[in-house]
Amino acid sequence: MTSVALALYDEALLFEAAAACEVFGVDRGLADPWYDFRACGPRQARLGGWLRVDTPHGLDALADADTVIVPACGDVDAAPPADLVDAVRAAHDRGARLVSLCTGAFVLAAAGVLDGRRATTHWEHTAALAARYPRVQVDPDVLYIDEGSVLTSAGKAAGMDLCLHIVTADHGAAVANELARRLVVPARRAGGQAQFVALPAAADSGHALAALLHWASGRLDQPLTVSDLARRANMSTRNLTRRFTAATGVTPLRWLHTQRVHRAQELLETTGDSIEHIAARTGMGTAATLRRHFHRALGVPPETYRNTFRNHHTPPPPSTPPAPAT
Structure with a gap:
């Protein structure tokens, strides 16, 4: 799925639109080919309630895209533009992958493409989405949901998480992680994590946890326990x-567990290490344990994952052989 169309419309919000542009619209040489990106919408669409933009393509161009992204809408109480709803429905009928960021889910719901599916949106609006569209299975407690051909995200930063998740699906974990580093955003979070409704703990404890996460990330090959983490955090x-x-x-x-699976993805993509060696480097212990957890998390065994992304990327250099025993 190489072509991505961003559906712009009056009152679409800037943050989510910009996030999609940064992820899919800028070729940083991370994969070849990158996405064929286009912005689509009515001329002089007003974003964020004040910024007018000229788009080179109308909403009818959504019909030709492999992936259609609908950013958040500023007023969930107002009916979305009829031409936008029609264009989204037509893209779905043709087989496009549909993605909503934050309250863009209301547009997908209006088009009927969320009927019978799990979906999410910003936690402030999940009750309204469920009440207005009772055939949608609204989950208010996740960052994003991947239903295959239809994907939805919660608010703001979760939209970026979903964009990185899509890059992972299309180009692999190593590419997505490098893109996150280039954008100076945290590495992707799993979609099943809870939305952060409550404010986090005080700033000093937040810094302490950030240091703890960094410390633990560098020791995934070790048999870390909750007691080890607690002792480190005092x-x-x-x-x-x-x-x-x-x-x-x-x-x-x-x-x-999630970090270990992500590390295994990177090693499968970027090294020639055996499954047994990767299991040891990720703290999984044995190849059988790695295969079980990897398949449960991603739906494919590690060998299939490696072969899939080896076909899309330059083959990685061989791993450094272990030093001979002395």
Whole structure:
């Protein structure tokens, strides 16, 4: 899916539109080919309630795109533009992948493409989405949902998470992580994490957790436990679990597991290491354990994942052989 169309319209919000432009509209040489990106919408569309933009393509151009992205709308109480709804429905009928960022889900729901599907939006508006479109299975407690041909995200930063998730699906974890580094944003978060409705803990504890996450990320090959993390953070295990879950939306063990799977993805893409070696480097222990957790998380065994992304990228250099025993 190489062509991406961003559907712009009056009252679309700037942040989500800009996030899609930065991810899909700028070729940083990370993969060849990158996306064929186009902005589509009525002439002089007014974004964010004040910025007028000239788009080179009308909404009818959505019909030719592999992926259509609908950014957030500023007024969820108002019916979305009829021409936008029609264009989104037509793109879906033709087989395009549809993506909504934040309250863009209301546009997809109006087009009927969310009927019978799980979907999410900003936590402030999930109740309204569920009430207005009862056939949509609204989940208010996740960052984003991937239903295959239809993907939805929660508010603001979760939209960037979903964009990076799409890059991962199309080009692999290593490319997505490098893109996150280029954009100076956190590496992608798993969609099942909770939306951060409550404010995080005080700033000093936030810094302490950031240091802890950095420390743990560098030791994924070690058998880390919650007690190890608590000891490093100088907290009780109960206090750490409570603060960790409040700050990240997942338990410490779940976070460790997710990071290990992400590290395995990168190693499968960028090294020639054996599955056994990758299992050791990611703290999975054995190849059988890695295969089980990897398949559960991504739906394919690690060998299939490696072969898929080896076909899309330049083959990685061979791994450095281990030093001979002395």
